Amino acid sequence: xxxxxxxxxxxxxxxxxxxxxxxxxxxxxxxxxxxxxxxxxxxxxxxxxxxxxxxxxxxxxxxxxxxxxxxxxxxxxxxxxxxxxxxxxxxxxxxxxxxxxxxxxxxxxxxxxxxxxxxxxxxxxxxxxxxxxxxxxxxxxxxxxxxxxxxxxxxxxxxxxxxxxxxxxxxxxxxxxxxxxxxxxxxxxxxxxxxxxxxxxxxxxxxxxxxxxxxxxxxxxxxxxxxxxxxxxxxxxxxxxxxxxxxxxxxxxxxxxxxxxxxxxxxxxxxxxxxxxxxxxxxxxxxxxxxxxxxxxxxxxxxxxxxxxxxxxxxxxxxxxxxxxxxxxxxxxxxxxxxxxx
Amino acid sequence: xxxxxxxxxxxxxxxxxxxxxxxxxxxxxxxxxxxxxxxxxxxxxxxxxxxxxxxxxxxxxxxxxxxxxxxxxxxxxxxxxxxxxxxxxxxxxxxxxxxxxxxxxxxxxxxxxxxxxxxxxxxxxxxxxxxxxxxxxxxxxxxxxxxxxxxxxxxxxxxxxxxxxxxxxxxxxxxxxxxxxxxxxxxxxxxxxxxxxxxxxxxxxxxxxxxxxxxxxxxxxxxxxxxxxxxxxxxxxxxxxxxxxxxxxxxxxxxxxxxxxxxxxxxxxxxxxxxxxxxxxxxxxxxxxxxxxxxxxxxxxxxxxxxxxxxxxxxxxxxxxxxxxxxxxxxxxxxxxxxxxxxxxxxxxxxxxxxxxxxxxxxxxxxxxxxxxxxxxxxxxxxxxxxxxxxxxxxxxxxxxxxxxxxxxxxxxxxxxxxxxxxxxxxxxxxxxxxxxxxxxxxxxxxxxxxxxxxxxxxxxxxxxxxxxxxxxxxxxxxxxxxxxxxxxxxxxxxxxxxxxxxxxxxxxxxxxxxxxxxxxxxxxxxxxxxxxxxxxxxxx
Ligand SMILES: Cc1cc2nc3c(=O)[nH]c(=O)nc-3n(C[C@H](O)[C@H](O)[C@H](O)COP(=O)(O)OP(=O)(O)OC[C@H]3O[C@@H](n4cnc5c(N)ncnc54)[C@H](O)[C@@H]3O)c2cc1C
Ligand SMILES: Cc1ncc(C[n+]2csc(CCOP(=O)(O)OP(=O)(O)O)c2C)c(N)n1
Ligand code: SF4
Ligand code: SF4
Ligand code: SF4
Ligand SMILES: [Mg+2]
Numbered sequence: 072x073x074x075x076x077x078x079x080x081x082x083x084x085x086x087x088x089x090x091x092x093x094x095x096x097x098x099x100x101x102x103x104x105x106x107x108x109x110x111x112x113x114x115x116x117x118x119x120x121x122x123x124x125x126x127x128x129x130x131x132x133x134x135x136x137x138x139x140x141x142x143x144x145x146x147x148x149x150x151x152x153x154x155x156x157x158x159x160x161x162x163x164x165x166x167x168x169x170x171x172x173x174x175x176x177x178x179x180x181x182x183x184x185x186x187x188x189x190x191x192x193x194x195x196x197x198x199x200x201x202x203x204x205x206x207x208x209x210x211x212x213x214x215x216x217x218x219x220x221x222x223x224x225x226x227x228x229x230x231x232x233x234x235x236x237x238x239x240x241x242x243x244x245x246x247x248x249x250x251x252x253x254x255x256x257x258x259x260x261x262x263x264x265x266x267x268x269x270x271x272x273x274x275x276x277x278x279x280x281x282x283x284x285x286x287x288x289x290x291x292x293x294x295x296x297x298x299x300x301x302x303x304x305x306x307x308x309x310x311x312x313x314x315x316x317x318x319x320x321x322x323x324x325x326x327x328x329x330x331x332x333x334x335x336x337x338x339x340x341x342x343x344x345x346x347x348x349x350x351x352x353x354x355x356x357x358x359x360x361x362x363x364x365x366x367x368x369x370x371x372x373x374x375x376x377x378x379x380x381x382x383x384x385x386x387x388x389x390x391x392x393x394x395x396x397x398x399x400x401x402x403x404x405x406x407x408x409x410x411x412x413x
Numbered sequence: 414x415x416x417x418x419x420x421x422x423x424x425x426x427x428x429x430x431x432x433x434x435x436x437x438x439x440x441x442x443x444x445x446x447x448x449x450x451x452x453x454x455x456x457x458x459x460x461x462x463x464x465x466x467x468x469x470x471x472x473x474x475x476x477x478x479x480x481x482x483x484x485x486x487x488x489x490x491x492x493x494x495x496x497x498x499x500x501x502x503x504x505x506x507x508x509x510x511x512x513x514x515x516x517x518x519x520x521x522x523x524x525x526x527x528x529x530x531x532x533x534x535x536x537x538x539x540x541x542x543x544x545x546x547x548x549x550x551x552x553x554x555x556x557x558x559x560x561x562x563x564x565x566x567x568x569x570x571x572x573x574x575x576x577x578x579x580x581x582x583x584x585x586x587x588x589x590x591x592x593x594x595x596x597x598x599x600x601x602x603x604x605x606x607x608x609x610x611x612x613x614x615x616x617x618x619x620x621x622x623x624x625x626x627x628x629x630x631x632x633x634x635x636x637x638x639x640x641x642x643x644x645x646x647x648x649x650x651x652x653x654x655x656x657x658x659x660x661x662x663x664x665x666x667x668x669x670x671x672x673x674x675x676x677x678x679x680x681x682x683x684x685x686x687x688x689x690x691x692x693x694x695x696x697x698x699x700x701x702x703x704x705x706x707x708x709x710x711x712x713x714x715x716x717x718x719x720x721x722x723x724x725x726x727x728x729x730x731x732x733x734x735x736x737x738x739x740x741x742x743x744x745x746x747x748x749x750x751x752x753x754x755x756x757x758x759x760x761x762x763x764x765x766x767x768x769x770x771x772x773x774x775x776x777x778x779x780x781x782x783x784x785x786x787x788x789x790x791x792x793x794x795x796x797x798x799x800x801x802x803x804x805x806x807x808x809x810x811x812x813x814x815x816x817x818x819x820x821x822x823x824x825x826x827x828x829x830x831x832x833x834x835x836x837x838x839x840x841x842x843x844x845x846x847x848x849x850x851x852x853x854x855x856x857x858x859x860x861x862x863x864x865x866x867x868x869x870x871x872x873x874x875x876x877x878x879x880x881x882x883x884x885x886x887x888x889x890x891x892x893x894x895x896x897x898x899x900x901x902x903x904x905x906x907x908x909x910x911x912x913x914x915x916x917x918x919x920x921x922x923x924x925x926x927x928x929x930x931x932x933x934x935x936x937x938x939x940x941x942x943x944x945x946x947x948x949x950x951x952x953x954x
Contacts, residue, residue: 081467081893081902082943083857088905090921091468091893100909103918111914111931112427117435118935122912157422158429288909314935322936325910329854 084289098292099134100126106133106162108142113160114152118321120311120328121149121226124285125197128224128309129163131292135299136193141184143177145198145207146170148233148313149226171206173198174214177221193299194220200227200241204266215275218303222295225268225306228313236316240266243336244388245381246368248316253371262384269342272306276345279305283339285312286329290351294341310337318367330362335389338396352400353393359386432913436934438949440907440927445846445899445945449511452499454815455482455551456822459496459511460900466514466892467902472527474892475518479529482818483554483597484547486523486589489516490880491580492815493707501848501898507861510883510891517888523592532600533560538832541566541622543610543774546574547814548628548805550597551821552828556626557600559829564620565602568609572598574630575806576814578655581680582876583687613774613781613801624828627775627788627796627803628821631768631812637672641730641762650681650765657684666760668692670735672727673765674704679711681763682719686873694757695721698740698748713879717872724748725755727762735759770807785809793827793837794820802828846899850945855904859894862887901925901946907938 080091088101099105108129115122132140141164144150150167153160168176177196184192196214198207203225214221230248231237238248244262247253251260272280278301283291291309298305312319312327319327331337332351336359339351360382363369372378393399416423447460457478465474478485489512500508538561542549545567553563571577572594576585598604610616617625634649641647648663650671656663669685671678674697682693695714697704700723704711715721722737726748729736735757740748772788775781780798782789788796788803795802804820806812830837865881872879883891901924908916908925915932916925939947 079857079859079890079893081857081895082855082904085855085857086904086906086943087909088903090903098905098909101905103920107914110427111928112430112432113913114427114430114432115912117933118937119912123910126912126914153427158425158427160427320936322940324912324935324937325941 087288098288099131100288100292106130106138108133108161108163109153110160110162112158114155115148116313116315116321118314118324119148119152120285120313120324121199121228121232122152123324124226124291124309124311125149127285127288127291128197128295128307129195131295132193132195132222132299133163135296139192140164141166141180141192141194143168143173143180143194143196145173145196145202146233147199147202147231148228149197149199151233170202172210173202173207174210174221174223177223178214178217178219181220193222195222195224197224197226199232200225200229200268201231201239203227204240204268208266212271212275215272215277215304215306218277220302220304222298222305222307225308226311227308228311228316230313230316232313232316240264241268243385245372245385247371248368257381258371258378259368269306269308269340272308273342273345273347275304277304277306278302278343280308280342281306281340282308282310282337284310284328284332284337286325286332287339287351290339297341316368318370319365323365327362327365330357330365333357334359334362335393335398336362336385338392338398340396347396350396350398353398356399359389431930432933433915433928433930436929436932437952438934438936439929439932439952440934440936440939440947440949442901442925442927443899443946443948444843444901445850446843447846447898447900448499448501449496449509449898451842451845452495453819454495454811454813455488455819457481457496460895460897462518463509463511463514463892463895464897464900464902466518466889467895469889471518471521472525475522475527476530478515478518481822483529483551484519484593484814484818485515486519487576487585487593488815488818489513489519489882490585490589490878491576493813495815501846501851502894502896504848505851505853505856505896506858509894509896510861510864513862513864513883514888514892517883517885519593520589520882523589529554529596529600530558532557535562536560536832538562538623539564539621540624540626540828540832541617541620542626542628543567543613543616544574544628544630544805544807545569545572545604545606546628546630546805546817547576548630548817548821548824549574549626550594551818552626552628552804552825553602553821554597554600555822555825556828557597557602559825561623561829561832563602564605564622566605566608566610568607570607572604572606574628578658579651579677579680580814581654581657581684583683583872583879584680586878610774612777614777617801623832624800624802626794626821626824626828627801627807628805628817629770629772629774629807630817631770631806633769633771634764635767635769636764637727637766639727639730642732643730646761647730648761648763650677650763651768653681653763654684657688662688665690665763668733668758668760669694669763670757670759670761671695671763671765673697673767674699674706675765675767676706676710678765679706679714679719681765683714683717685763686717686719687876692758693719694759695719696725696727696737696757697721697723698726699742699746700724703742703746713866716869722755722757726750728754730759730762733758733760735762768806768812772807792823792839793830794824795827795831800831843899846945851896851898852941852943852945855906855943856896859890861894862891897944899945901942902944904943906941906943907947910937910941912937
């Protein structure tokens with residue numbers, strides 16, 4: 072009888088774990104002894120994508136650094152829901168200073184570690200999209216320019232959630248927020264404004280830039296691990312759906328993130344020294360309606376006075392992303408399929 | 414305690430904050446009934462044995478399989494696999510090739526000489542099993558495992574019933590059948606062959622049996638009355654196949670016509686081809702859609718050169734000419750004569766129009782109710798007479814070997830309860846694991862693997878097995894296509910996707926638990942469980 076290994080693993084690398092995979096190919100999250108960097112009892116909303124994304128990223132960083140890690144946090148939901156004095160949900164060294172200065176604080180921590188002879192302790196800074204693309208951007212750009220040895224992670228929930236869902240530079244067009252109401256001929260956030268931070272980071276020609284979502288854990292963990300193997304300024308932008316701000320069902324958090332990628336609205340890729348080096352292809356191409364219609368922040372585009380014109384403009388953005396990043400691949404299901412031998 | 418400047422409280426853990434109180438609904442782990450298991454007439458736990466085969470634990474998988482059915486290698490060849498018809502994966506791409514994996518496990522067990530689980534501790538109870546077809550053998554196996562002594566009698570010279578004397582060897586090689594029967598007999602069975610039970614009451618009382626299982630099948634080939642000049646050229650399919658099985662084939666001539674539309678008709682025609690018939694023509698009253706024979710059986714027959722005359726019935730058989738009348742289907746789909754006549758050259762005519770039971774052994778058992786030629790039974794398979802059970806082809810059923818095996822198991826449990834003076838309990842069935850509960854995103858795309866088939870030339874002259882088995886690699890691939898419908902397969906998704914770490918992983922094969930102190934009830938785990946093994950239920954407030 073042949074004992075040739077069959078390289079087909081049922082759920083492949085789509086699920087968090089897979090008892091059929093070799094140990095090396097399993098995720099940090101599937102490990103009973105994962106750090107749980109962000110622990111139970113935190114006060115994030117039901118189904119919070121940011122809480123999930125933070126544990127995914129930091130647990131992976133903890134494994135990659137052998138537990139030699141310090142995290143610096145900007146103000147925002149993640150900071151507020153994890154540390155109502157005197158409680159903390161953090162099981163790793165963690166510090167918070169201000170809303171806008173996390174990159175600078177992280178630079179300082181890295182320098183301090185070096186001075187103290189603990190150069191092996193690595194530093195991660197993290198912030199919401201507001202803390203990253205708006206108020207923290209000056210500090211972040213400086214950190215990139217100096218090439219400080221910090222991985223900066225942005226948990227992008229596309230608005231200032233902690234203060235009640237105000238628009239940020241990362242809020243997408245047409246989305247309703249408290250400051251971009253669904254009124255007038257062009258309801259919700261305007262088209263043609265906002266900042267694409269992964270591309271701004273790439274424009275600094277830093278060592279490593281990547282995007283990820285909470286819907287693809289294997290990919291997210293691989294990117295964190297890769298980032299922690301490198302030195303100098305690195306940037307990771309993770310899409311984290313916010314049930315409260317997006318008006319999505321708490322149990323849809325992962326689905327929404329998956330659709331953001333599958334529609335092409337959120338390109339998932341890696342870049343080194345300012346050049347895209349890899350993209351995650353779309354597996355099942357999906358029209359943007361499927362993504363928009365399950366979020367109440369886009370409710371004004373549907374129903375009786377449905378705005379097919381606006382939906383078409385959003386679709387055009389997705390199509391442009393697909394073209395720009397080459398998100399449609401002939402081997403679209405490469406991760407599922409490539410493991411299959413003929 | 415000394416605290417730093419401006420600090421008034423010691424650092425505390427958020428574990429103090431029991432977020433479980435936010436919940437209005439709670440997730441719970443469930444086991445649902447996979448549609449394959451639901452459809453299997455032998456009641457196999459298919460999902461479970463596929464799960465065990467997935468990492469390559471073939472012996473474990475086989476052991477799980479034979480908990481319910483001691484004939485995996487036979488089943489993997491002749492079962493009509495209703496499981497695959499029901500399989501949820503069919504709605505995604507194609508059904509899991511359950512039957513092919515079953516055969517792989519069955520053949521491996523024979524190759525490696527794995528033995529069945531041992532007989533149970535002797536109960537001191539004795540059971541008479543009449544008929545050693547699939548029903549009788551299955552009952553024997555399960556009764557032995559329950560510790561009851563079994564006396565197994567059959568009028569035939571060998572064990573197996575229709576599996577040996579009906580189903581042709583090109584579909585079920587006898588070495589395979591023998592191997593699986595031998596394993597059952599090895600559990601310690603008192604076998605008596607060549608013994609026809611004439612009177613069930615006499616036999617029961619003389620032997621002092623605590624219970625009886627009647628599994629006499631339907632042995633009599635039905636005949637239709639047609640004017641035939643030479644009746645010696647007319648025979649029934651069951652007799653034909655029986656004689657072939659006993660290596661005493663009748664002379665059929667070159668042009669053989671088979672009348673009937675079931676699997677037996679096709680087996681008769683395919684057998685005729687192998688015996689040298691140049692023309693093997695099946696005559697059937699209705700059209701292809703209404704043919705009761707299984708589609709794959711028809712395909713295999715056609716490939717072997719069998720032809721079919723649809724919408725035709727027999728009028729007369731004189732000399733070597735068979736007169737047919739064309740039929741048409743009326744609005745209800747019933748065939749009606751058209752008056753249009755056709756002729757066909759034929760050296761012999763084989764009738765395959767069904768089988769009847771011979772229940773003369775019940776003539777002095779007035780409490781056993783017989784209706785329409787079959788024995789009436791309760792859900793426990795007990796007949797009207799206390800302690801007499803029946804199953805297989807001799808009771809109302811679809812008349813397949815798999816159904817017979819299922820009956821044998823059910824009867825063994827019924828008998829076990831009866832002889833121990835317990836009420837028979839039916840295990841609760843879980844709710845069905847429907848396809849809408851499957852989160853298909855998570856499954857890798859994978860097309861079904863096909864079994865090799867014997868080349869056509871060899872199928873027209875020999876009784877070699879037509880359909881081959883899967884290699885280990887393909888069988889493993891096929892097993893891994895299973896979605897594990899409704900039963901946790903430890904993919905760690907729930908453990909991973911919970912934003913509140915409220916899922917506790919208990920370790921390999923121990924599954925998971927919810928930590929309701931912290932579960933906020935967001936329901937992500939429910940939504941992202943690939944196989945639908947988590948339910949959301951309202952919180953008791
Ligand atoms: C040609 C043909 C092909 C078939 N193909 C398939 C198939 O591919 N798949 C499938 O699932 N099913 C198939 N079947 C149906 C299947 O074989 C039967 O449904 C099944 O064998 C019934 O099992 P049983 O145990 O009830 O009876 P049987 O298998 O008929 O066994 C009954 C036994 O009882 C014995 N017996 C009868 N009366 C007495 C008596 N008074 N005393 C002692 N012994 C007695 C007989 O000798 C016989 O051995 C086929 C049937 C035929 C005829
Ligand atoms: C200098 C300063 N301005 C304003 C605030 C109020 N504030 C606290 S959190 C927050 C929004 C944070 O938004 P974002 O960075 O996107 O994180 P999120 O809460 O969405 O995760 C604001 C405006 C502050 N703490 N400091
Ligand atoms: S508001 Fe959004 S980001 Fe903040 S805790 Fe709630 S779900 Fe998470
Ligand atoms: S996918 Fe697996 S568990 Fe589901 S019906 Fe098919 S064989 Fe059964
Ligand atoms: S998500 Fe995976 S591990 Fe959790 S119950 Fe479902 S199958 Fe089991
Ligand atoms: Mg935000």
